[in-house]
Each structure stands twice: as C-alpha cells, then as structure tokens.
Amino acid sequence: MSVGSFSESKRNGGMLTIQPSTAHLQAMAEFAKQVPKAAAAAQRRAINKTLNWLRTHTSRAVARQERIAVGAVRQRLRSYPVTGSAMRGKLWFGINPLEASRTGRPRQSGTGVSVAGRRYRGAFHKRVYGANADIWIRTASKHFSAGDYPDSRVTARRGGSSGWIAENDSRFPLAKAKVSLEDVRPHFETWVRRADERLLEVLKQEFNYELHKYLKGGGRV
Known part of the structure; x- marks a missing residue:
C-alpha cells in the first residue's frame, strides 16, 4: 500500500503530514x-x-x-x-571580413552599389571571379578607400577569390568590398x-x- 502524505482533522485543528509514498521511495x-x-x-x-x-x-x-x-x-x-x-x-x-555582397541585397546604380545601408561609390556588382557576383571597385578609382575594402591584397586572377584580383593582365586591379567584423x-x-x-x-x-x-x-x- 502506498500511503504518502496525509491529513487528519481534529476538534481543535488539522494536521498535515508530508512524507514520500512507498512508490516514491x-x-x-x-x-x-x-x-x-x-x-x-x-x-x-x-x-x-x-x-x-x-x-x-x-x-x-x-x-x-x-x-x-x-x-x-x-x-x-x-x-x-x-x-x-x-x-x-x-x-x-x-x-574575418565578410563580403559586402552577402550582407543584404546589392543594388546597382549609376554612381555605385548600395547594400544593407552601406554605399560603395564607384563600385559595381558583377561576377568577376568564382560563381557568385560580388561588389568590386578599381583601385585606381578616386572613390577607392581601403577602409571599405579590408583584407585586400593583390593576387593573380587564378589566385584566391578574396582580396584584390588583377583584371586584364594586371592593368586594372580590382578590390572586393568587405565588412570588418573586428x-x-x-x-x-x-x-x-x-x-x-x-x-x-x-x-x-x-x-x-x-x-x-x-x-x-x-x-x-
């Protein structure tokens, strides 16, 4: 028999007894x-x-x-x-810096590219290297700013997809827009x-x- 807690009523009050039942034990x-x-x-x-x-x-x-x-x-x-x-x-x-093109939906205009509240003047959204389009700017552009293109370095076209690449035999080096996460x-x-x-x-x-x-x-x- 599992008893557990129980109460008793008496003339002058009640008694509550708290105890585990046999099943609980x-x-x-x-x-x-x-x-x-x-x-x-x-x-x-x-x-x-x-x-x-x-x-x-x-x-x-x-x-x-x-x-x-x-x-x-x-x-x-x-x-x-x-x-x-x-x-x-x-x-x-x-x-590591994140490609700006992945922060939102890039929108191309005549003066540059905007994405997620950021604006890259003089840049263009295009597939230059790899399977996906990115935001690029020619490093010779007057609108180029290293702060908008962190983690950039000059590489050959056959090199990595991050950083700068050389277009048309290094005559027009490009930098990819990225966002720092530091x-x-x-x-x-x-x-x-x-x-x-x-x-x-x-x-x-x-x-x-x-x-x-x-x-x-x-x-x-």
Missing part, C-alpha cells in the same frame, strides 16, 4: 542508482541546448550591430555539440557570461526532468 532509490547516467544525459542536453541558444542570439546581435543579414552571420558560426563522455560544447565564430570581438566575454547563466538555468530544468521521469515510473535515461 522506491523510485528515488532506483534514481539514486542511476544518478551518474541521468546526470550525464542531463548535462549533454543542457550544453547542446545552450549552444543552440547562443548561436541564435549571437547571430541576431551581430546582425543588428553590423547591419548584416542574419543568414550571413549564421554561416560564420559553427557548433560542436557534446559527443561521448566529453562534457564540452564549442561554438566557433569566424570574424567590432564584435569585445562582446565575446559578454556572450560567454550570458551563455553560462543560461546553461545553469537549463541544467536545472534537465535535472528536474530526469527526477520527475523516475518519480513517474519512466526510469530510463
């Missing part, structure tokens, strides 16, 4: 045996959920700050969830602290889930 005993396994499962889920949370909120924050499409930021984030017994998840964030670096510690707070919150939820699962008789991790 048995469940707790079984849970105690499975604590290491249940705790490991809870930690894995908590870390992986926190990684997804961090990836979502980081990409949104960077997109707002740098005026970049969220999809482009997410391509710079790579999650490494928990696998096996190593209780450690990682989120890699690539902060300004997001100071926020790393802030995101780590927020993620740590979030992890603690999710850990509590996952441990409670494991406990309630056993109390309800579903004693499997």
